[in-house]
Amino acid sequence: xxxxxxxxPAPRSVVxxxxxxxxxxxxxxxxxxxxxxxxxxxxxxxxxVQCGVPxxxxxEKARGILGxxxxxxxxxxxxxxxxxxxxxxxxxxxxxRRSSFVLRHxxxxxxxxxxxxxxxxxxxxxxxxxxxxxxxVPIPDDIRxxxx
Numbered sequence: 001x002x003x004x005x006x007x008x009p010a011p012r013s014v015v016x017x018x019x020x021x022x023x024x025x026x027x028x029x030x031x032x033x034x035x036x037x038x039x040x041x042x043x044x045x046x047x048x049v050q051c052g053v054p055x056x057x058x059x060e061k062a063r064g065i066l067g068x069x070x071x072x073x074x075x076x077x078x079x080x081x082x083x084x085x086x087x088x089x090x091x092x093x094x095x096x097r098r099s100s101f102v103l104r105h106x107x108x109x110x111x112x113x114x115x116x117x118x119x120x121x122x123x124x125x126x127x128x129x130x131x132x133x134x135x136x137v138p139i140p141d142d143i144r145x146x147x148x
Contacts, residue, residue, distance in 0.1 A: 016043035072120040099136040
């Protein structure tokens with residue numbers, strides 16, 4: 001059997017594992033929803049580290065990049081998780097844009113889907129005029145290549 005190379009290879013995926021602790025749950029004994037966003041954020045940082053991107057504090061010193069704040073997010077809760085569950089958070093970049101990208105998270109417990117979430121994030125730097133706030137900057141080609 002021959003294989004036909006894909007014109008679009010699968011995006012790079014990194015999995016971050018989380019164990020649900022008692023304190024992560026609400027009185028109904030299911031994960032309290034803000035904890036998912038805390039874990040997704042940690043998984044996103046883990047993704048960049050595993051791809052070889054230097055920590056944000058190093059990028060700020062070297063290139064002025066502060067990090068990748070969220071500008072939009074959409075989550076779909078599919079099933080519940082509870083104390084003792086082990087969750088795998090698979091992270092990929094679903095789309096690269098000029099200065100933003102879509103970070104896709106799939107949370108599973110074994111084969112059971114728990115949550116799907118897309119985050120639109122920007123690469124951010126201080127404003128050029130030294131005013132308060134941040135500005136979006138173009139995604140560096142080397143970082144895009146490391147994470148693709």
